[in-house]
Amino acid sequence: MTSRLASIVITLDMERIQDAQLNIDANIVRESILQAPKIKLKPEHIKVLDIKKLEVVPPDADRSKINFQLNYLKNLLPSVVVKGIKTAERVVISKEEDKVTRMEKFKLLVEGTGLQEVMGIEGVEGRKTLSNHIIEVEQTLGIEAARKCIIEEIKFTMGSHGMSIDARHMMLLADVMTFRGEVLGITRFGIQKMDKSVLMLASFEKTADHLFNASVHGRDDQIEGVSECIIMGIPIQIGTGMIKVKQRLDPPALCQGPDPILS
Known part of the structure; x- marks a missing residue:
């Protein structure tokens, strides 16, 4: 990119564009610049010189501001997305060979967002596309996918740190975070939406505030959860509840008569 007295000339590297198999020329770049919301240029401000070169003229005709306008455009023009997904900031491509078919496959590691757009690109296997953005997965594929x-x-x-956890514990945590049909984090705001128990809220954060608000509004607690039972010092109600364990406090009566073993 070079600058003249009152314009900026953009030159495209056509060899690199052809190696990347991108259908891009100066006319496509011109349309992308016109659609960029931050630059705010009009068609008369961009002139296509040839297939790989175009000239950009600042919109302000005031000579006293021409240098400022040129620097402003020079900083913004490289950020214009000509082709691809705007929310994907960087892509790393790794090549691997399929052990069964012996065919070469490419794995793309994308930094950014845009799961739905990535899955819709030709050549990308949507069923094998994964994302670690939980909220975006829930909005795109649903709560079960999240x-x-x-x-x-x-x-x-956990596996990256050499720790092994039973899958049932992870499933239990995931169920707690998603059982209301939305992804709720284990935070102060998420806990408030998960349960209406006063003692459970008080056990997490802002204990005095939760207890004070509950007393003012006359709320009661059934003491059915794990946190509530631990706070009150009573047995935790876990499992199906089909079996009750009772403790006999009175000593059993002694057997009367001779011992059957000694008789």
Whole structure:
């Protein structure tokens, strides 16, 4: 990119564009610049010189501001997205060979967002496309996919540190975060939406505030959850509840008569 007295000339590297198999020329770049919201240029400000070169003229005709306008355009023009997904900032391509078919396959690691747009690109296998953005997965594929994503992310993170966790624990945590039909984090705001128990809210954060508000509004607590039972010092109600364990406090009566073993 070079600058003249009152304009900026953009020259495209056509050899690199052809190696990347991109159908891009000066006319396509011109349309992308016109559609960029931050630059705010009109068609008369951009002139196509040839297939790989175009000239950009600042919109302000005031000579006293021409240098400022040129520097402003020079900083903004490289950020214009000509082709691809605007929310994808960087892509790393790795090549691997399929052990069964012996065919070369390419794996793309994309930094950014835009799961739906990535899945819709020609050549990308949508069923094998994964994302660690839980909220975006829930908005694109649904709450069940978000639950699965939470489990996989916990497994990957813990496995990277050499720790093995039973899958049922991860499933339980994922169920707690998604059972209301939306992804709720284990934070102060997420806990408030998960349960209406006063003691459970008080056990997490802002204990005095939760207890004070509950007393003012006359709220009661059934003490059915794990946190509530631990706070009150009573047995935790877990499992199906089909079996009750009772403790006999009175000593059993002694057997009367001779011992059958000694008789």
